[in-house]
Structures are given as C-alpha cells and as structure tokens.
Amino acid sequence: MKNNVVEKGKSYEVHIADIGHNGEGIGRVEGFTVFVQGGVPGDDLRIKIELVKKNYAVGKIIKLVNPSPNRITPVCPIADTCGGCQTQHISYQEQLHLKTNTVKANIERIGKLEDVLIHDTIGMEEPARYRNKAQFPVGRLDNQAVIGFYKKGTHEIVNTSSCYIQHEVNDRIVAVLRRYMDQYNVSAFDDETGMGFIRHILTKVGFTTGEIMVVLITNGRKIPYLRELIQELIKEIPEIKSIVQNINMKKTNRVLGDECITLFGEDKIVDYIGDLKFHISALSFFQVNPMQTKVLYEKALEYAGLTGEETVFDVYCGIGTISLFLAQKAKKVYGIEIIDAAIEDARENARINGIENTEFYVGKAEEVVPRLYKQGITADVVVVDPPRKGCEEEVLDTIVKMNPKRVVYVSCNPSTLARDLKYLDERGYKTIEVQPVDMFPHTTHVEAIVLMTYCGSGEKK
Ligand code: SAH
Numbered sequence: 001m002k003n004n005v006v007e008k009g010k011s012y013e014v015h016i017a018d019i020g021h022n023g024e025g026i027g028r029v030e031g032f033t034v035f036v037q038g039g040v041p042g043d044d045l046r047i048k049i050e051l052v053k054k055n056y057a058v059g060k061i062i063k064l065v066n067p068s069p070n071r072i073t074p075v076c077p078i079a080d081t082c083g084g085c086q087t088q089h090i091s092y093q094e095q096l097h098l099k100t101n102t103v104k105a106n107i108e109r110i111g112k113l114e115d116v117l118i119h120d121t122i123g124m125e126e127p128a129r130y131r132n133k134a135q136f137p138v139g140r141l142d143n144q145a146v147i148g149f150y151k152k153g154t155h156e157i158v159n160t161s162s163c164y165i166q167h168e169v170n171d172r173i174v175a176v177l178r179r180y181m182d183q184y185n186v187s188a189f190d191d192e193t194g195m196g197f198i199r200h201i202l203t204k205v206g207f208t209t210g211e212i213m214v215v216l217i218t219n220g221r222k223i224p225y226l227r228e229l230i231q232e233l234i235k236e237i238p239e240i241k242s243i244v245q246n247i248n249m250k251k252t253n254r255v256l257g258d259e260c261i262t263l264f265g266e267d268k269i270v271d272y273i274g275d276l277k278f279h280i281s282a283l284s285f286f287q288v289n290p291m292q293t294k295v296l297y298e299k300a301l302e303y304a305g306l307t308g309e310e311t312v313f314d315v316y317c318g319i320g321t322i323s324l325f326l327a328q329k330a331k332k333v334y335g336i337e338i339i340d341a342a343i344e345d346a347r348e349n350a351r352i353n354g355i356e357n358t359e360f361y362v363g364k365a366e367e368v369v370p371r372l373y374k375q376g377i378t379a380d381v382v383v384v385d386p387p388r389k390g391c392e393e394e395v396l397d398t399i400v401k402m403n404p405k406r407v408v409y410v411s412c413n414p415s416t417l418a419r420d421l422k423y424l425d426e427r428g429y430k431t432i433e434v435q436p437v438d439m440f441p442h443t444t445h446v447e448a449i450v451l452m453t454y455c456g457s458g459e460k461k
Pocket of ligand 1: 286287316317318319320321322336337338339342363364365366385386387
C-alpha cells in the first residue's frame with residue numbers, strides 16, 4: 001500500500017464507504033485509507049489531512065460536497081463534543097444497517113463461514129432515553145459545578161442539561177446536585193491533585209417499577225449539608241427510593257469504591273425483565289437497556305429450544321439474568337461467573353423469583369467448566385455470553401467434549417465472536433443463524449446472538 005498519496009495539511013476529495021470502530025467515516029484517496037471524524041457512509045467530502053501514518057491518514061471535513069442521504073442533524077446539541085454517542089449524525093435505519101454489515105463482514109472475513117443466515121439487526125422502535133444507568137463525572141469550572149460527560153477522548157467535563165439516551169429523571173437529579181454544590185460550595189474531585197469531594201453521580205432507574213436510586217461517589221466520608229441535600233432530592237424527585245453514598249478515596253480511574261452507605265430509603269431498587277424480578281444495588285451489574293435485553297433474552301430462549309428436560313450451562317452468567325430466563329423452561333441450569341458479588345446477586349435473584357433449579361459457581365469459566373465436566377456434569381444446551389475478549393479455548397474445548405445439541409453464543413464483539421464460531425465450526429458445531437440486536441442505539445457497540453448446532457461426525461446426543 002502506498003503512503004505517499006496524501007500529505008499533511010493538503011486537501012482532497014473523498015467518498016466515505018464505511019464506518020470505523022469509533023464511528024469515524026472511512027474513505028480512500030487513490031486506495032489509501034483515510035479516517036474522517038463525522039463522515040457518513042455515502043458522503044462525498046472535501047477534507048484536510050491532519051495526520052499521516054504508514055497505513056492510514058486522518059482527515060477533517062472542510063466541506064460536505066455531496067452529503068449522504070443518511071446524514072441527519074443530531075437531536076442532541078452537544079453530540080459532536082460529548083464522548084457518549086458516536087453516531088447520532090447517522091439515521092437510525094442506517095445505523096442498524098451498518099451494524100448488520102459489521103457482523104456479516106466479521107463472520108465472512110474472520111469466521112470464514114458460509115451459508116450462515118444473518119438477520120437484519122433488531123432495533124428499537126423509539127431509540128431514545130433507553131439507558132437505565134447513568135454515570136456523570138463531576139467537576140468545577142469558573143467556580144461553578146459542572147456535571148455532565150467527558151468530552152470525546154479527554155477528561156474535560158461537558159455540562160449537560162439533558163442527555164438524549166438517558167432517562168428524563170436524570171435531568172432533574174443533576175439539576176438538584178448542581179444547585180446543592182453551588183449553594184453550599186461543595187468541592188468536586190480533581191483527577192490531577194486527588195483533592196475535592198464529589199467524584200461522580202450514579203443513577204439507576206427501574207424502567208418497569210419507576211424506582212430510582214441516586215449514588216453519590218465521594219472522596220471522603222462526611223457529606224456537608226446532607227439533610228438539606230436529601231430533602232431537596234426527594235422533594236424534587238419523589239420517585240427516589242434509595243440514596244446511597246459510595247466512598248472512593250483512591251487515586252484511580254475506577255468510578256466506584258468498595259464501601260456503600262445507605263443515606264435514605266432502601267439499599268436496593270427493584271426492576272423486572274419480562275416476568276422476572278431483580279434486585280439492583282449500587283454496585284451490582286444490570287443490563288443497561290432493559291427493553292432490548294428482553295428482546296435478546298427471548299431470542300436466547302428461542303435458540304436454546306428447551307422442552308423442560310435439558311441441563312443447561314450459562315457460562316459468563318453475571319447476575320444470572322439469562323440463567324433465570326432459561327431455568328423457567330429447563331430441567332437444570334448451571335451458571336458460571338468470575339465475580340463473587342454477581343453470583344451472590346444471581347442466587348438472591350433466583351430466590352426472590354422462587355426458582356429452584358439453578359446452581360451458580362464462582363470462578364474462571366476456563367477452570368470451572370472443565371472441573372464440572374470432570375465431575376460428570378454435561379450439558380444439553382450451552383449458552384455463553386463472554387466479555388469482549390471472547391471465550392478461552394479451554395471453555396470451547398470443554399463444550400465440544402460435553403457435546404451439547406445446541407450452543408447459543410451472545411456476543412458484544414463481532415471479531416472475537418467470529419473467531420470462536422470458526423473454532424467451534426472446525427469441531428463440528430455449525431453456525432445456523434445470527435441475530436444482531438441493537439442494545440446501544442447511537443453508539444458503535446454491536447451485540448449479536450448466534451445459534452449453533454452439532455453437525456459433526458458420530459452420534460448426536
Ligand atoms: N450474561 C450476563 C453478563 C454477561 S457480561 C448478562 O446477560 O447479564 C460477561 C460476564 O463475564 C461479566 O459478568 C464478567 O464478570 C464475566 N467474566 C469475565 N471473565 C470471565 C471468566 N474468565 N470466567 C467467568 N466469567 C467471566
């Protein structure tokens with residue numbers, strides 16, 4: 001590939017053909033790859049080159065020569081600067097189409113799989129206000145509290161009055177906290193000096209129940225004017241069921257510390273996915289888009305093809321949401337997860353739903369799954385929902401040895417998904433169907449669920 005085609009500072013015309021991992025447009029100048037922030041597939045642009053590397057260059061839009069029909073004006077006035085969304089300038093239909101294409105490209109190029117039925121991405125009817133968890137960094141600028149989001153690629157906080165992908169109630173919560181900090185001169189944490197009191201505001205909303213939790217993450221214990229703050233919050237937002245302080249005095253990028261103190265109301269809020277009830281605490285993980293989670297889990301249930309007789313493994317089970325969904329239709333479900341607290345939540349969630357046919361194990365999947373197999377436990381159906389890096393080979397090898405009829409793979413990263421599908425394909429598990437589900441509209445996150453069945457040599461179970 002030539003790298004003497006484009007020159008820094010010069011301008012070129014480019015057609016945007018694709019989109020990159022961070023939502024940037026991708027085009028070519030005489031075959032040389034150029035990334036353009038804000039470029040939409042279908043755009044003809046005049047750009048100025050800002051950076052040239054061996055295999056690619058980065059350019060900035062100077063003029064929309066012929067805009068793509070899929071280019072739209074973002075709903076959010078700070079969409080360009082905020083690091084939260086990446087694709088608000090692309091029509092929602094086109095966002096879904098691009099996600100489907102990403103999944104297809106990975107399955108073809110990395111997975112080298114043919115004859116796979118890849119469905120169109122299931123999107124949301126109303127792709128707005130879908131998140132049930134918000135995390136606002138807190139800072140100070142010109143002696144005023146700033147609560148909002150990090151500016152793209154920086155640690156600078158952008159003040160926001162309303163976030164288009166968060167629940168509306170956040171607008172009111174943030175407004176109360178800004179007012180409280182200004183009125184009582186409460187300091188904000190400063191990353192560089194490690195000084196200052198309020199680090200983050202975390203909110204959780206039960207979409208079905210309407211219950212709300214507000215978590216103040218503080219660099220210290222004593223909250224100034226605590227009574228006034230609580231009074232103001234519950235006066236303005238009567239739906240609040242829980243106010244929690246989380247103490248994080250470490251110099252770290254991690255948002256949450258380990259210690260939680262309930263300041264008002266309950267330690268937990270309640271929400272439902274389908275008929276299942278979940279307790280959500282300040283520290284526990286819960287899927288952030290409850291509407292699409294239901295769509296995803298119903299697909300998992302459909303692909304699992306349960307009759308009530310099956311033993312099922314739910315590997316990387318988190319707080320056991322998929323396990324509990326499947327347990328309603330299976331004989332027995334084993335959930336495996338590395339985080340201790342998540343397994344405690346999984347057990348509690350099983351209990352509050354009266355589900356008795358689940359068993360949860362803490363540990364690395366690559367150790368626990370082979371150990372259970374050695375103890376003589378096998379599966380008729382295996383569901384995996386690994387983190388971005390995909391499944392360890394030990395997990396896949398043990399699945400193959402267990403020889404389940406079906407494997408259902410839930411993935412948040414199409415490239416490791418394609419790698420793992422190829423690995424299983426070579427060992428007798430054929431990928432039948434792939435269904436991408438849009439869990440995170442206006443971002444480049446791609447989630448997909450896959451059905452594999454055993455088609456290898458030998459007797460099927
Ligand atoms: N299935 C769950 C969560 C999936 S996210 C749900 O739908 O809610 C992936 C999970 O894998 C996380 O909970 C993470 O803690 C867990 N995890 C990461 N590495 C792991 C490993 N090596 N072994 C077991 N679990 C792991």
